[in-house]
Amino acid sequence: MSCLTISGVGKSFGGLRAVDRVSFAIDNGELVGLIGPNGSGKTTLLNILSGHQPPDAGTVLLDGKPIQHLKPERVAQAGLLRMFQLTRVFRRMSALDNLLTAGRALGLTHRQAAARAEQLLEELTLERVSDLDAGQLSGGQQKLLEFGCCFMVPPRIALLDEPFAAVHPTMKETMAGYIRARYAEGQTFLIVSHDMPVIVELCPRTVCMNAGAVIADEATRAVLNDPVVIEAYLGGEAA
Numbered sequence: 001m002s003c004l005t006i007s008g009v010g011k012s013f014g015g016l017r018a019v020d021r022v023s024f025a026i027d028n029g030e031l032v033g034l035i036g037p038n039g040s041g042k043t044t045l046l047n048i049l050s051g052h053q054p055p056d057a058g059t060v061l062l063d064g065k066p067i068q069h070l071k072p073e074r075v076a077q078a079g080l081l082r083m084f085q086l087t088r089v090f091r092r093m094s095a096l097d098n099l100l101t102a103g104r105a106l107g108l109t110h111r112q113a114a115a116r117a118e119q120l121l122e123e124l125t126l127e128r129v130s131d132l133d134a135g136q137l138s139g140g141q142q143k144l145l146e147f148g149c150c151f152m153v154p155p156r157i158a159l160l161d162e163p164f165a166a167v168h169p170t171m172k173e174t175m176a177g178y179i180r181a182r183y184a185e186g187q188t189f190l191i192v193s194h195d196m197p198v199i200v201e202l203c204p205r206t207v208c209m210n211a212g213a214v215i216a217d218e219a220t221r222a223v224l225n226d227p228v229v230i231e232a233y234l235g236g237e238a239a
């Protein structure tokens with residue numbers, strides 16, 4: 001059975017079809033890239049998947065169960081965790097406390113959360129800033145911290161929205177290395193990124209959206225060479 005099945009999902013804002021009858025499925029252990037020009041509906045689709053916006057149409061199944069009308073907390077508890085394009089951490093809480101809070105919200109005991117947080121701080125090279133307020137961390141460190149919050153309890157599927165944007169190359173490699181290692185262990189991912197070299201390197205398969213619709217869904221290199229995809233990036237979306 002697929003881990004995540006998206007069927008005929010749509011969302012309009014006034015007259016604008018931000019997401020237009022999107023259907024695709026992600027199998028257990030897949031690492032799928034999601035690309036598309038600015039405004040093509042990627043973040044809106046992730047908002048629907050994570051319960052932050054209700055769809056106007058369609059269904060989202062997580063392990064065969066509909067989740068499209070659940071609230072974000074319930075979706076997260078069901079195992080679908082989300083990282084935001086605009087970083088969301090508790091700025092006036094320490095980095096460590098951000099991780100502990102995420103772990104407690106996902107049902108860990110304090111002791112379990114503390115052990116897990118220690119491990120993640122080390123793996124994400126954040127040990128030295130663990131006691132600083134998250135708001136004092138660099139943009140890249142905040143991204144790494146939010147990323148860590150998604151993995152306090154390994155999710156059924158991790159949705160990452162532009163995790164590498166404006167992140168220092170060293171931290172980008174830390175994050176990419178962590179993703180590679182978890183993927184090798186069977187973790188399932190959907191990753192939105194404009195960073196094509198990273199998408200090519202990490203993702204065997206990529207879905208491309210344009211003007212709300214899926215225009216390509218196949219092996220990453222084939223997607224990047226698809227004339228329809230190239231046209232979309234060059235601004236041919238008037239068609």
Ligand SMILES: Nc1ncnc2c1ncn2[C@@H]1O[C@H](COP(=O)(O)OP(=O)(O)O)[C@@H](O)[C@H]1O
Pocket residue numbers: 013016018036037038039040041042043044045
């Ligand atoms: N809350 C909203 N209200 C109105 N329009 C929105 C809203 N959210 C997104 N949009 C519009 O929907 C389209 C898709 O946006 P988005 O999903 O953010 O695209 P992407 O993440 O691919 O850049 C854009 O035209 C955007 O302006």
Ligand SMILES: [Mg+2]
Pocket residue numbers: 042043044085
């Ligand atoms: Mg976006």
